[in-house]
Amino acid sequence: MLDMTRFTPPPVSAPPLRASGHDVIPFVAANAWIKAAMHCRFNIDPLFSAAGVDLNASNIAMVRKSALLKLMQQCVDLAAPTNHFPLVMGEHFAFDHLPALETFLATSPTLRHALPALQWASMTMPNMSLRVEEHGATSALILDVDIPDPEVSATLRGYFVEAIFAAISKIVRLALGPNTLIHHIEMRHQPVARFFELTAGFPAPIRTGQARDAAVFATRMLDTPLPGASPGLHQRAQELVRQQLPTTEEKLDKQLERAFRQQPALLGQGLERMADRLGLHPRTLQRRLRDANQQFTDIQTSCRLDMARAGLLATQCDIESLSAQLGFADRHSFTRAFKRWTGLSPSAWRRQELQKQQQR
Numbered sequence: 426m427l428d429m430t431r432f433t434p435p436p437v438s439a440p441p442l443r444a445s446g447h448d449v450i451p452f453v454a455a456n457a458w459i460k461a462a463m464h465c466r467f468n469i470d471p472l473f474s475a476a477g478v479d480l481n482a483s484n485i486a487m488v489r490k491s492a493l494l495k496l497m498q499q500c501v502d503l504a505a506p507t508n509h510f511p512l513v514m515g516e517h518f519a520f521d522h523l524p525a526l527e528t529f530l531a532t533s534p535t536l537r538h539a540l541p542a543l544q545w546a547s548m549t550m551p552n553m554s555l556r557v558e559e560h561g562a563t564s565a566l567i568l569d570v571d572i573p574d575p576e577v578s579a580t581l582r583g584y585f586v587e588a589i590f591a592a593i594s595k596i597v598r599l600a601l602g603p604n605t606l607i608h609h610i611e612m613r614h615q616p617v618a619r620f621f622e623l624t625a626g627f628p629a630p631i632r633t634g635q636a637r638d639a640a641v642f643a644t645r646m647l648d649t650p651l652p653g654a655s656p657g658l659h660q661r662a663q664e665l666v667r668q669q670l671p672t673t674e675e676k677l678d679k680q681l682e683r684a685f686r687q688q689p690a691l692l693g694q695g696l697e698r699m700a701d702r703l704g705l706h707p708r709t710l711q712r713r714l715r716d717a718n719q720q721f722t723d724i725q726t727s728c729r730l731d732m733a734r735a736g737l738l739a740t741q742c743d744i745e746s747l748s749a750q751l752g753f754a755d756r757h758s759f760t761r762a763f764k765r766w767t768g769l770s771p772s773a774w775r776r777q778e779l780q781k782q783q784q785r
Contacts, residue, residue: 450552452478452488453522454514458500461514465504472499490552494577497584509619511584515591520546525665530596532659537647540687541704544680545666553589557687559644560750563608566593568638583614586638593640594627600653604628606646611635663704677713678724685728692729693752696721730766733759737775744771 455478462469473480476492488496497510504510520527526545533539543555543566552571557564568589572582590610597607607629615633624631629640684702685691691699699721700710714721729751736747748759763771 449487449489450493451522452486452493454518455480455486456521457514457518458496460517461510462500462503464513464517465500465508465510467500467503469500472496490572491574493552494572494574494581498581501584505619509587509617509623511588512591512620512623515588515593516595518588518592518595523666523669525662525669529659529662529666530600531653532655532662533651534654534656534659535648535651536600537688537702538659538704540647540684540702541663543687544683553585555589556683557647559647559688559690561746562644563641564644564647565637565639565641570638579614580617583612583616586612586614587616587620590627590638590640597628598626600651601646601649604646606649607640607642609641611637611639611641613638660704677717678719681721681724682728685725686732689732689750690752692725692732726766729762733763733766733771734774734778737771738778742775747771 455473459469473496476488476496478486478488478492480486500510500514504513520530523545526542530539530542540557543557546553546555554569554571556567556569558567568586570582570585570589572585590612597604609630609632610627612631612633613635616631621631629642680703681699684699688702691702696710697707700707703710705713710721733747733751736742736750737744744759745756748756751759753759753762760770763769763774767774769777
């Protein structure tokens with residue numbers, strides 16, 4: 426039975442929202458919030474009403490970012506002291522709004538095959554994005570939470586980070602079981618003490634006060650075979666997801682750019698390998714590029730140049746390693762290509778740009 430004495434209902438209910446304005450976003454995880462509130466033994470319905478969340482709407486409910494922040498803080502307060510709401514919500518998260526996405530994940534042959542799900546999840550949750558960056562033997566799943574209001578505390582923003590990592594932790598446990606492939610989890614904020622008391626189920630140590638929010642793991646984890654692999658169901662689920670996201674599917678050049686950045690090894694490989702990464706037949710990818718009047722090599726070169734510039738400006742830049750990361754056979758091949766693109770060698774370009782920064 427719910428403990429109603431722990432909640433004082435707000436005096437006024439906000440009107441239902443419509444999908445207009447940058448502050449209004451889809452509230453796709455409503456079921457996870459409801460289940461978490463039930464687990465923590467408080468009634469969330471009055472809070473939804475105050476936030477203007479209409480769960481009876483024919484489409485996905487909408488919510489203002491500012492109202493979502495307030496809602497999270499209220500839930501954290503009501504769940505204390507025995508529970509930490511973000512962790513409970515993460516444990517109860519499911520792709521209720523897009524069942525085919527859950528099927529796509531469950532039937533993936535490897536985690537690498539499941540990477541498009543990061544893009545699709547980000548497309549349905551505009552205040553959050555997930556991406557994988559590969560760096561040799563170690564890679565990172567990087568989380569960005571879009572809360573532009575500078576007055577929002579790091580702790581409040583961090584609650585959303587904690588919830589997402591709790592959901593990811595659950596997915597990893599279900600997909601791979603106990604393993605040592607995740608090295609550690611990085612968080613920018615300092616969680617409350619209760620968080621550390623309740624994270625024994627996380628698959629790796631947690632480091633706080635970091636420069637990013639990320640899960641750092643062994644790159645070989647991406648190619649570890651998964652027990653639920655079912656190629657036929659996997660392909661069908663992919664088709665269903667794309668049918669359900671017809672107006673938000675990224676343009677093809679952006680899909681390729683995202684794939685190159687998530688998996689830099691593709692920069693040194695051909696169209697066939699990229700087609701496999703996107704779950705397409707090579708002829709299908711060629712046709713789509715032709716229909717969009719785009720060239721695979723042009724997109725590949727543009728990404729290589731952007732990533733080369735970013736790598737050269739890094740605090741610790743090793744041109745040999747950068748050459749390999751960008752898919753070049755050796756440093757000399759990278760130097761020749763970079764001079765062709767910019768007119769300067771990588772070392773000369775780096776010196777020039779660093780001098781410009783010092784003069785600003």
